[in-house]
Amino acid sequence: MPMLRVSAVALAIAVCCFAVLPPALIERNDDNLSFDEASKIEILSFAKTILSEPFLTREYLAPKLDLKADQINLESVNKIRFRTLENLLINYKAAIGDQNGELPRSTPEAQLKRLTQNFAINNAKEKFYRAYFYEQLRLAALFPKISSEIDRFNDNEILGTEFNDRVFYLTYDDGPSDQNGSTDRLIKALNDRNINAIFFALGSAAQKRENDLADLYKDQCLASHGWTHISHAKSVKEALRSIEQSANLLNARAHNSYIAAFRPPYGRRLDNSDPFFRDKIKIVLWNIDSQDWQKTISVKAAADRVLTLMLVWRKGIVLFHDIYDKAEIALPLIYDRAKRWNISFANCRSII
Numbered sequence: 295m296p297m298l299r300v301s302a303v304a305l306a307i308a309v310c311c312f313a314v315l316p317p318a319l320i321e322r323n324d325d326n327l328s329f330d331e332a333s334k335i336e337i338l339s340f341a342k343t344i345l346s347e348p349f350l351t352r353e354y355l356a357p358k359l360d361l362k363a364d365q366i367n368l369e370s371v372n373k374i375r376f377r378t379l380e381n382l383l384i385n386y387k388a389a390i391g392d393q394n395g396e397l398p399r400s401t402p403e404a405q406l407k408r409l410t411q412n413f414a415i416n417n418a419k420e421k422f423y424r425a426y427f428y429e430q431l432r433l434a435a436l437f438p439k440i441s442s443e444i445d446r447f448n449d450n451e452i453l454g455t456e457f458n459d460r461v462f463y464l465t466y467d468d469g470p471s472d473q474n475g476s477t478d479r480l481i482k483a484l485n486d487r488n489i490n491a492i493f494f495a496l497g498s499a500a501q502k503r504e505n506d507l508a509d510l511y512k513d514q515c516l517a518s519h520g521w522t523h524i525s526h527a528k529s530v531k532e533a534l535r536s537i538e539q540s541a542n543l544l545n546a547r548a549h550n551s552y553i554a555a556f557r558p559p560y561g562r563r564l565d566n567s568d569p570f571f572r573d574k575i576k577i578v579l580w581n582i583d584s585q586d587w588q589k590t591i592s593v594k595a596a597a598d599r600v601l602t603l604m605l606v607w608r609k610g611i612v613l614f615h616d617i618y619d620k621a622e623i624a625l626p627l628i629y630d631r632a633k634r635w636n637i638s639f640a641n642c643r644s645i646i
């Protein structure tokens with residue numbers, strides 16, 4: 295395995311994201327299961343884990359989510375729990391090829407209870423899904439006070455869970471790296487495989503590069519991650535300035551690759567219906583987070599997490615960061631496995 299190289303940009307943004315709970319990780323072994331076969335096992339494992347949790351109260355959740363009880367938005371938690379079970383049931387039906395079958399009248403929870411009754415879950419999966427469930431519930435507990443990728447404010451926002459079955463996009467944040475850095479190597483790896491991704495670049499980092507962005511992103515999509523890596527939830531005026539300034543620079547330097555999309559750093563943005571967002575730019579979040587920015591997570595661990603979440607969600611937006619070399623090294627692990635599953639990544643332009 296090549297040694298990890300850390301670019302100057304990566305050092306400047308030592309910590310990309312917030313994480314308080316230990317991330318959910320699982321080691322995947324090679325198997326010959328089809329996408330649907332493997333997906334069915336993951337869906338039932340996640341559902342069984344959720345259903346084994348007791349009734350969720352603030353007092354029960356507080357120590358598990360590392361929050362104070364009065365910080366927890368229980369309504370949001372219950373909404374996300376319900377939506378997760380609903381999506382798991384829809385995905386289960388897709389996995390067994392029963393998408394058009396009539397839905398029984400019982401709730402998703404009741405149906406999943408019946409489906410998982412005799413399902414034997416393995417310990418590693420249970421551990422993974424419990425940690426993942428708490429990761430999600432923590433985001434839900436803080437929403438909307440602290441906005442994140444856990445939920446949408448309006449229809450101008452894309453999470454990835456809205457897509458059709460088996461539709462996946464690759465996305466990479468926080469670049470570009472310095473010249474001939476990790477971004478350049480990743481794009482070469484993508485081009486070599488004839489696939490494309492959306493790069494959410496920082497205006498300030500793009501400005502530092504020589505005038506080579508049109509060339510660099512030629513067969514890829516380029517969109518805004520703001521001017522600098524800060525929360526865009528503080529003021530509408532500041533957020534608009536940051537988005538416009540970065541979008542203008544990216545559009546001017548790589549016009550043919552530019553798409554009108556914005557990904558807020560940390561997923562933090564305002565709940566606003568400013569016409570700018572409605573008319574000019576789409577907010578693109580994510581639902582399959584590699585957690586590759588965490589130092590303790592190896593390339594294999596990040597790739598295994600992504601593959602597992604691809605099986606659970608069966609659609610969506612995969613998030614990596616192109617300022618680290620992990621993204622490039624993980625690409626063949628994900629691409630080769632997806633190919634064996636007959637999954638190809640969607641063309642980046644089709645996302646908006």
Ligand SMILES: [Zn+2]
Nearest residue numbers: 467468559560
């Ligand atoms: Zn970022």
